[in-house]
Amino acid sequence: MKNEHPILTRPQRFFRYALRLVFSLFLLCIVLDFPIPTAELARRATERRYYFGPSEVLCTLEEPLSWDRSYAVRWGDWYGVVSIQRAGLFWDTGWMETVKNDPDLPLIPLEDSFFLSQHEPVIVFSNDPVIVSVTLEFPAIPGTAEVQLITTTQAEGNNGCFLLSIPDPDGGGWTYSSRFRLSGYDADGKLVWRSPTPTGAPEGWDDLFGPDALEL
């Protein structure tokens, strides 16, 4: 029956198209490595991988901490930053960092000791709504080998999250301290709270940067 061309009825065509569609979508999922359609789903998926949450989003960071987008979140006694990555038009899970909240402290940094770098901003969570501006200070030694106090401030945190970026070194490299000090100020510019000067800091921190030295 060489010259015959069957005409498909509507139900047959429906079945054929539906099958083709489902099959293509399935294979597409595999080829694209199981993309996640929305950023919100990707965020939740990342949290589930960490057994974290369901959390409340405090804000979306202007600059992602890593990957393509970061959210500052809170869940019970924990603060965290969830970062997710883009995959074409879709999203994929990323990673997250967490820190345990201490309700007695007004300011909680995401990490309390690490090497500060101009490429890595410091995230600080605030438990005190009075604080509107946060300052971070750390001693650093630029090329000339004289210890300096480097300050960076962010005013107007985003729903209790402050993102402090470390300034660029002015010629020469930094020698970073892994300790820093946070200060929180209210709307009038008055100091509300300052974290204790870290121990184990380079010698002379208190002399150089003690309460007296820092009166500006």
Add this chain to the structure above:
Amino acid sequence: MKADKNLLSGSTTLLVLSLLSTGDKYGYEMIAELDARSDHTFTLKEGTLYPILHGLEKEGAVKSYTKEADTGRTRKYYRITRKGLKALEEQKKEWVEFSEKVNAILAGCAPALA
């Protein structure tokens, strides 16, 4: 008698199905054969043939396909399906029962027990 609401109960569909039961045909071929077999008594309005055929196709009683003739012309043919053959058998039975009852009434006696 059941009062079927779908197309498969019309007497014209019975004719169409029985025409197709002897082989695949295209539209005009069916008209011509009906004409010949009924000795020119049945003249189906040709236009109504196509709604019947499309309806039967929708119900799955017939299937259609296009075929190229040697002259290069393509035509749409219809073929009866298993479902169609079953429907044809049932319709034939119904028709026979119906005509027996009519005959019985005309002859004035009770209908014979089937």
Add this chain to the structure above:
Amino acid sequence: MDASFARYCTAVCDQVRFRPDRAAIQSELWDHLEDHAAALEEEGLSREEAKAQAVEAMGDPVEVGKALDALHSPVAGWLLRVLGWLSNLTLAILCLAVFCVLISDSANWFHNFSIDIRTQTERQVVAHWIDDQEDGPLVAAGATLTTFCPDTAAQTEDYSFSIPCAACFVTEGSDPNLYVLLKVVHPLPWLRAPELDNWISAYDDLGNQYPSRNAVLSDSQQSQVRFPHVSTSQLSYARYLSAFVSYYIVRIGGLDPDAARITLTFDRFGQREFLLPISLEGGGPA
């Protein structure tokens, strides 16, 4: 000059609301008219008369058209067409995606996907891991190796845990080390592996606590790793359907030799999400 045919067919088709089917209907009716006219011509009528009769024999075009329209529903018709376009579009996107992947990642195509066609079964992964333990530094340093398969499993909302194999290293004069091959199944492929690296801790039936390596690190100012503790890392060399399965190696150092049962757990955020008890009797440390 088939104007009469054209007029008839148009009159019928105008009644059919679903435009895409009109062409097929028109050609079928036209063929029929042609056949009939040809048959009439053979009987001796002129072309014009044959055509006129053929058209008349067809009957009222509006009636025919309405009957056909009832059978070619526009709603179903358009939905079907949309479905057809969607399915073809998706198929085209799929081909495009495969093509892009091939040209960009051609050397790594098989390695970068979560669905790896050369997957190993659990048995193969276990065999590979046992071989690695037997060739490992502990055995080389003189430890005795005992492998066993604990019968334990745990289930959380997104993941299922099981332990296909465990290995115990006993060295003269020091506490035993227990290495556990942990298998996690995640039926939701976009969720991928849970983040367990160095967050699994343990406790035994004698009341000893074995904190996770990360907990130990955050407690002390210097990163001094005290025994006993538990370190966990994801197994990377085995080839498996990593979209659905992940393997981890959990190392418990400084195991109490008198312990009869040790339980692995995860409590990074304060609640124990799962418990995996491992019986150490018979096949465990001497």
